[in-house]
Amino acid sequence: MKQWDWIIVGAGMHGSYLGGLLRKYRPHDSLLIIDPHDSLLSVWNDFTSRTGMKFLRSPGSHSLSESYTDLSCYAKKKGRSDEFIEPYNRPSLSLFNDHCEHIISEYQLQDHFLQDEITFLDHDGEFFYLHSLNNNSYYSKNVILAMGISHTPSIPHWAEKLDNITHLFGSSFSLADKNKVAIIGGGISGCQLAIKLAPHKQVTLYNPTPLKERKFDGDPALVGPKLMEDYQKLDSYTERRQWLKKYRYPGTLPWDIFQEVNQCIQDGQVQLELCEINGSNYKELQSFDQVILSTGFEKKVPGQSWLQPFAEKHKLPTAPDGYPIPDKYARWMTGLYLTGPLSELEIGTSALNIQGAHRTGIRILNYLYNQNDIYKFRKPS
Numbered sequence: 001m002k003q004w005d006w007i008i009v010g011a012g013m014h015g016s017y018l019g020g021l022l023r024k025y026r027p028h029d030s031l032l033i034i035d036p037h038d039s040l041l042s043v044w045n046d047f048t049s050r051t052g053m054k055f056l057r058s059p060g061s062h063s064l065s066e067s068y069t070d071l072s073c074y075a076k077k078k079g080r081s082d083e084f085i086e087p088y089n090r091p092s093l094s095l096f097n098d099h100c101e102h103i104i105s106e107y108q109l110q111d112h113f114l115q116d117e118i119t120f121l122d123h124d125g126e127f128f129y130l131h132s133l134n135n136n137s138y139y140s141k142n143v144i145l146a147m148g149i150s151h152t153p154s155i156p157h158w159a160e161k162l163d164n165i166t167h168l169f170g171s172s173f174s175l176a177d178k179n180k181v182a183i184i185g186g187g188i189s190g191c192q193l194a195i196k197l198a199p200h201k202q203v204t205l206y207n208p209t210p211l212k213e214r215k216f217d218g219d220p221a222l223v224g225p226k227l228m229e230d231y232q233k234l235d236s237y238t239e240r241r242q243w244l245k246k247y248r249y250p251g252t253l254p255w256d257i258f259q260e261v262n263q264c265i266q267d268g269q270v271q272l273e274l275c276e277i278n279g280s281n282y283k284e285l286q287s288f289d290q291v292i293l294s295t296g297f298e299k300k301v302p303g304q305s306w307l308q309p310f311a312e313k314h315k316l317p318t319a320p321d322g323y324p325i326p327d328k329y330a331r332w333m334t335g336l337y338l339t340g341p342l343s344e345l346e347i348g349t350s351a352l353n354i355q356g357a358h359r360t361g362i363r364i365l366n367y368l369y370n371q372n373d374i375y376k377f378r379k380p381s
């Protein structure tokens with residue numbers, strides 16, 4: 001029976017980033033990264049290509065490398081320094097993805113990757129025991145849960161009554177070879193899609209309110225010490241959840257998307273309908289060849305079906321909304337680390353972004369090296 005030092009569940013941006021960090025700081029530890037898809041970063045590559053995204057919303061300092069300057073150095077070396085836009089040096093998706101491949105190959109993460117889906121977790125006092133959909137068992141001293149958000153698309157109840165409808169992030173999504181398209185949802189993905197389709201199709205974009213511009217999808221103050229210190233003092237996890245809602249800006253657009261989509265609207269390539277589609281007016285969508293929902297994902301605890309029994313058995317702290325309460329080192333219990341949405345009650349708004357992986361990484365390293373900081377990590381000499 002093979003036992004691992006580390007198993008990471010999920011090979012998205014967070015799992016891959018933390019995998020790279022372990023390869024750098026614990027090169028002699030055995031590591032396995034498990035994901036149901038056939039390669040690292042599959043979900044990222046798939047979703048970003050569906051939207052037609054050209055530039056990341058996040059700065060170039062947030063990449064798959066621990067170093068905040070690595071992506072810009074890589075761009076310089078490759079003669080691609082012009083692939084950033086202001087503010088904050090936001091990289092092109094193509095440059096960002098090539099850099100990800102570079103980091104994956106630098107740490108040989110592919111050699112640590114295994115295609116499988118975890119469906120059960122337990123702990124016997126010494127090892128974590130994981131069981132999978134393919135009926136495999138894995139044992140590890142440490143586990144990092146990096147399953148991302150729930151990947152179940154959020155489908156409004158009225159949508160089930162239409163047969164010309166699909167969700168942008170649904171498993172069966174494909175663009176119909178037809179002309180008249182409605183997009184439901186004017187957040188960043190819906191607007192990116194409208195921009196992508198505008199030259200080829202007759203696009204109508206439905207959003208209940210005027211499109212809103214914001215640099216980031218969350219307040220940067222709830223990342224550094226400025227607000228984080230107050231956030232960390234909140235004992236009530238219901239209150240922390242309220243803060244996360246207050247300082248997060250879903251459905252907003254960075255300036256470039258805001259300008260580009262407004263230009264398409266002005267040029268008559270995209271028609272904007274300020275209207276909420278609901279149970280009483282959804283039938284107007286029947287006149288479109290294809291209706292694409294860009295309505296995000298269901299809000300539920302990732303891995304809930306197997307994490308909840310595990311938490312109950314081991315009496316792990318859980319907030320009233322069902323989310324785990326990790327300690328300041330992002331641990332739910334000794335040896336079990338959380339990242340992404342599972343860690344957001346500790347990490348704050350950035351938990352869902354690439355930066356959240358960096359934040360969790362700092363905490364894990366500080367724990368491993370017996371240091372007491374949550375904002376930075378210095379490797380002992």
Ligand SMILES: Cc1cc2nc3c(=O)[nH]c(=O)nc-3n(C[C@H](O)[C@H](O)[C@H](O)COP(=O)(O)OP(=O)(O)OC[C@H]3O[C@@H](n4cnc5c(N)ncnc54)[C@H](O)[C@@H]3O)c2cc1C
Nearest residue numbers: 010012013014035047056057058117118147148340353354
């Ligand atoms: C179109 C789009 C654009 C975005 N742009 C940005 C941006 O510019 N900047 C930014 O910071 N963020 C951006 N985001 C948010 C972005 O998705 C996250 O920052 C990042 O990709 C999240 O990584 P993750 O690893 O947490 O999740 P994911 O990429 O979702 O990866 C989680 C992985 O875990 C796997 N998994 C789930 N359950 C199990 C299981 N039981 N067993 C094994 N594996 C499992 C999943 O299959 C998946 O591969 C964007 C998101 C989208 C959709």
